[in-house]
Amino acid sequence: MNKSTNPIQIILYSLLLFSLSLLSQPLTVKNLENITKRKIIQKKTICIKQGDTIFSLLQHVGISYNTVQDLLKVPQGNQLTKIKPGSFIVVKWIDSKLQEVRYYSTPLTCSLFAYTDKKHFVYRKIELTPATRLIKKNITIENSLFVSGKKVGLDDKVLLDLMKIFDSCINFAFDLRRNDFFSIVYEEYYIKNKKVATGSILAARFKSKGRTLNAVRYVTKNGQSGYYSTDGQSLEPGFLRTPVEYSHISSGFTDKRLHPVFGIIKPHRAIDYAAPMNTPVKVTGNGTISFIGYQRGYGKVIFVSHSHKITTVYAHLNRYGAQLKQGMHVKRGDIIGYVGMTGSATGPHLHYEFRINGVQKNPLTIKLPYAEKISTQEMPSFLNHSQLLLTKLTGESAGQFALNEQTRQYSTDKKT
Ligand SMILES: [Zn+2]
Numbered sequence: 001m002n003k004s005t006n007p008i009q010i011i012l013y014s015l016l017l018f019s020l021s022l023l024s025q026p027l028t029v030k031n032l033e034n035i036t037k038r039k040i041i042q043k044k045t046i047c048i049k050q051g052d053t054i055f056s057l058l059q060h061v062g063i064s065y066n067t068v069q070d071l072l073k074v075p076q077g078n079q080l081t082k083i084k085p086g087s088f089i090v091v092k093w094i095d096s097k098l099q100e101v102r103y104y105s106t107p108l109t110c111s112l113f114a115y116t117d118k119k120h121f122v123y124r125k126i127e128l129t130p131a132t133r134l135i136k137k138n139i140t141i142e143n144s145l146f147v148s149g150k151k152v153g154l155d156d157k158v159l160l161d162l163m164k165i166f167d168s169c170i171n172f173a174f175d176l177r178r179n180d181f182f183s184i185v186y187e188e189y190y191i192k193n194k195k196v197a198t199g200s201i202l203a204a205r206f207k208s209k210g211r212t213l214n215a216v217r218y219v220t221k222n223g224q225s226g227y228y229s230t231d232g233q234s235l236e237p238g239f240l241r242t243p244v245e246y247s248h249i250s251s252g253f254t255d256k257r258l259h260p261v262f263g264i265i266k267p268h269r270a271i272d273y274a275a276p277m278n279t280p281v282k283v284t285g286n287g288t289i290s291f292i293g294y295q296r297g298y299g300k301v302i303f304v305s306h307s308h309k310i311t312t313v314y315a316h317l318n319r320y321g322a323q324l325k326q327g328m329h330v331k332r333g334d335i336i337g338y339v340g341m342t343g344s345a346t347g348p349h350l351h352y353e354f355r356i357n358g359v360q361k362n363p364l365t366i367k368l369p370y371a372e373k374i375s376t377q378e379m380p381s382f383l384n385h386s387q388l389l390l391t392k393l394t395g396e397s398a399g400q401f402a403l404n405e406q407t408r409q410y411s412t413d414k415k416t
Pocket of ligand 1: 251270271350351352
């Protein structure tokens with residue numbers, strides 16, 4: 001068969017040749033000189049190690065001490081004096097003249113310092129938007145979750161997250177049996193096809209003989225993220241076990257004890273956590289401040305009322321958290337005060353009570369209630385979201401798959 005000789009193609013081809021001849025110049029001696037004189041931009045990516053400084057790194061590629069000082073004159077230049085081991089810098093220079101430094105404090109945040117025509121450095125912050133991929137992995141337990149998880153290529157972060165999700169329902173030290181099965185869907189972030197970070201687990205399933213547990217990550221309309229069973233029940237405890245980082249328990253929960261101040265036998269239905277003066281005190285659950293002020297014995301004290309008719313009490317405070325008032329809503333983990341020894345106290349400590357229906361219970365041993373479940377108004381949206389993720393868990397075999405639009409809507413809300 002003859003190749004077609006389309007006249008239009010011939011015309012186009014001639015035009016192209018003609019324009020190329022206009023662009024290319026004859027290879028004269030002068031042109032050759034220009035080419036050899038043309039300066040080459042050099043670029044190096046350096047992973048920062050312990051003991052590296054911006055001076056040592058830049059001088060190593062031939063940049064002068066004075067140039068580094070000029071670079072640090074930029075108001076944001078102090079970032080470069082605090083470079084962290086494990087992070088990266090990318091340096092560009094021409095003939096020992098520094099053109100640009102990019103400092104990646106995380107794989108997704110870059111500080112750019114560029115040399116301008118005006119002969120000084122300018123700063124610009126660059127936020128990188130990674131592409132999100134959903135990954136599904138199946139783990140069959142041989143002896144431990146960590147060993148079996150590593151075998152299918154999961155990193156420590158994902159495995160620790162997985163343990164946290166099921167922490168309230170599985171005892172990882174005793175409950176796991178050979179051939180128990182986990183299935184998870186989680187996010188990975190990529191920049192230019194290179195994995196830069198691991199995101200959250202979006203759904204997880206645990207299967208053991210006759211028992212199946214499902215967990216789905218959901219971000220509520222007010223921005224709280226958490227893991228829920230498929231019927232919308234939270235899998236996370238609603239309370240922190242302890243409100244303060246303490247050095248030791250100076251008085252436990254007891255019905256009889258010799259009171260150190262009054263010298264009489266009195267019950268102590270609370271826990272006393274000895275801690276240095278002004279150690280921050282956290283409220284243990286979401287709730288409302290029902291009292292804040294001074295009371296005899298308690299000193300500076302805060303009462304917080306929670307759902308399930310629970311009240312927590314924080315006493316002997318040195319001072320209160322900033323701008324706290326009666327009636328104010330507080331969130332689990334918020335700092336509400338600082339350890340002190342106001343009221344009847346012989347040394348700095350936090351006196352902490354956990355009351356149900358007004359009766360003090362031992363905060364160390366009581367079974368803590370779960371966090372709030374999904375509200376009725378949000379239930380349809382939750383069920384829709386959960387259904388979608390569960391099909392990802394069951395429907396497709398291990399591997400990567402595209403983000404469904406509806407899943408993306410929820411999953412891109414980063415953990416708060
Ligand atoms: Zn006490």
